[in-house]
Amino acid sequence: MKPVPFTYIQPRSVQHILDALAEYGSDARIMAGGQSLMAMLNLRLVEPKVLIDISRLEELRNIRIDDNFIEVGAAVTQAEFLSWPHLEQEAPFIARALPWVGHFQTRNRGTVCGSICHADPSSEIPLALALLQGEVVLRSKRGERRLKAAQFQTGMLQTARGDDELVVAVRFPRGVGTKGVAFREVARRHGDFAIVSVGIVDTGAGMLRIAVGGVADRPSCIEVPRTISSSDLAAIVETFAWDLGGFDDLHASARFRRDLVRRLVPSLVVETLQCAA
Ligand SMILES: Cc1cc2nc3c(=O)[nH]c(=O)nc-3n(C[C@H](O)[C@H](O)[C@H](O)COP(=O)(O)OP(=O)(O)OC[C@H]3O[C@@H](n4cnc5c(N)ncnc54)[C@H](O)[C@@H]3O)c2cc1C
Incomplete structure (x- = not known):
């Protein structure tokens, strides 16, 4: 067609x-x-x-840092962000998750903001935005507004963007995850959309924030204390997995997706704490 x-x-x-x-x-x-x-x-x-x-508009092709945020303009490709020299230091979680977004051919054209606007529940960049509690900058002739990740993505392929609004940039908080970070996804092949993806960051306030993609209609987050016992963690993850619901598709059943969450989260919590040590 x-x-x-x-x-x-x-x-x-x-x-x-x-x-x-x-x-x-x-x-x-x-x-x-x-x-x-x-x-x-x-x-x-x-x-x-x-x-x-908008792909050739230089005005939108920039990565800027201020005191608190890394701002990625709407024409910055995933490959450009991945090769940004400060990525590992400023956003270690994104440095781990971005190589899993498609293939280098798709990353050469696909943009960071485009992935967030597309709002696929299995996508790694929206997962990163939710986990890091980043924000989306929207502009229209009416003015500019900033929405937190949870306010922006409203469902599967659904966002709060108005018809007259351009996403001019996304903003990721600086330095989150420098105290500990882990990412893993299960997909049929590397470069395919995740069946389930899990990201964890040590927030630095005695808590671990956990985000799960590919199960609910958008990335979902919980926080647990760093010192949580393995039995308490298992109980929390059990309830969290049930609450995610999930969907059946060609690749996996909702039940399989929830089971992956139960298995991946505890091992990634250990990985995050080891990474921080
Ligand atoms: C073979 C293949 C494998 C892939 N694998 C993965 C994967 O594993 N993980 C993953 O996350 N993605 C994957 N993708 C999708 C890829 O990451 C896309 O780049 C991304 O989903 C969309 O980014 P884009 O810049 O291409 O946006 P486009 O395709 O140009 O746009 C996507 C949507 O967002 C809107 N939009 C884009 N930019 C803006 C803006 N600035 N303001 C307002 N609206 C906007 C468009 O109108 C459209 O509705 C894959 C794609 C292919 C072809």
């Missing part, structure tokens, strides 16, 4: 994008790396009248 005909816009500036979004609203689609959108267009799962290609 081929896409429905659309008008292609290559914007000159962010202002140009915001003008086009204000004019066309839900008839317009932003295209970043196109790694998810092109398939959706070809299958006619989406039928926009206007496609706004």
